[in-house]
Amino acid sequence: MSERDEDKGLTVKRGEEFLQIFKKGAEFTQDLLKENERLRYQLLQIEEAARLRQEQAGVDDPELERLRRRVENLEQEKQEILDRIRHVEEENQDFANRYVEIENENNMLANLYIASFQLHSTLDFREVLQVITEIVINLIGAEEFAIMLLDEKTNRLTTMASEGLDQETLPTVELGQGIIGQMAKTGENYFIEDMENYQRDFTHPIVCIPLKIKEHVIGVIVIYKLLEQKSRFAEVDYELFTLLAGHAATAIFSSKLYSESERKLSTIQGFLDLMTK
């Protein structure tokens, strides 16, 4: 036998050995797959049995059922408490808003009460004008304004008191003339629409409030400038204007009547003194 034939025989032998090993590996893999399948089936059976046992135990165990109901009740109570907290919070917010509203109303009533009290605290004409001036400065917050009274003989409005303005420079106004005269004639309040771009004009104020006894106008309050920090009117200001329109008018009228009657009384007294001497 030649050397070449020997090599060939050896190669065939090794090939057969490799084939044997490969076959054994394939068989082993097959076995493993089968075993895996069997185990998975067993696992499913065990899980199913456990689930059934658990379900059975749940239905049958009264303690577990009681605890489950207790948990449900507690969950419901928790929800109710949360709802109540939300409701109380809403109420609190509502109370806080009401408190602010009441404080504002209180502030407004205090201003109106003080203004009314002060307007009727004197029968002296000059003092009445002073009180009106104080109200317009301190409670409304005006910096430049005038109180004009109507002379019924001439039908002209003349400035009787002013603040922040030279009284001499303020013109007299004829009834029915311009905004001031018109408001005095109709008895209506006037508020300028564009307050921001206002330029002072004595014939065109930012506010004109007729002073009225019932429907009878005796004068007007005209405002030309508000204090720097006062950019617009608040609700209380409109209430104060309404109060001023009526109460300031009666206070002015009463004080004038009182002054006249005092003057007449003094004249009569002087006359009587002369007679009885």
Place this chain on the structure above:
Amino acid sequence: MSTYKVLVVEDSPTMRQLIIFALKRIRGLTIVEANDGVDGLKKLSSDKFDLIFTDINMPIMDGLKLVSLARNDPGYKTVPIVIITTEGASEDRERALAIGANDYITKPIQTVRIIEVARKLLNITG
């Protein structure tokens, strides 16, 4: 409950009434009024106050002079003083704060603001 004595120095009766009206809403306050700086000074020397409200613009003696004199008095070195002013008089306000005023209230007066300032300076809660 502790009581505090408050002096209100203001020449305008309307303003004085409004400030007193507001302060009366705080329990435990005794309020004394003075109608100008001189009257205020007299009351400061004859009594002891825990808080002072004073207007700046007043006849005879203005609020600035009153603040200055009060701060030179050892008894009123630390007593809180509130000045009442218009925004237009901001220089006066700054001067008053510089010479020792603690706070200020601008016109038009809000009763809520008076109560708030008084409570703060007297450390009254609730």
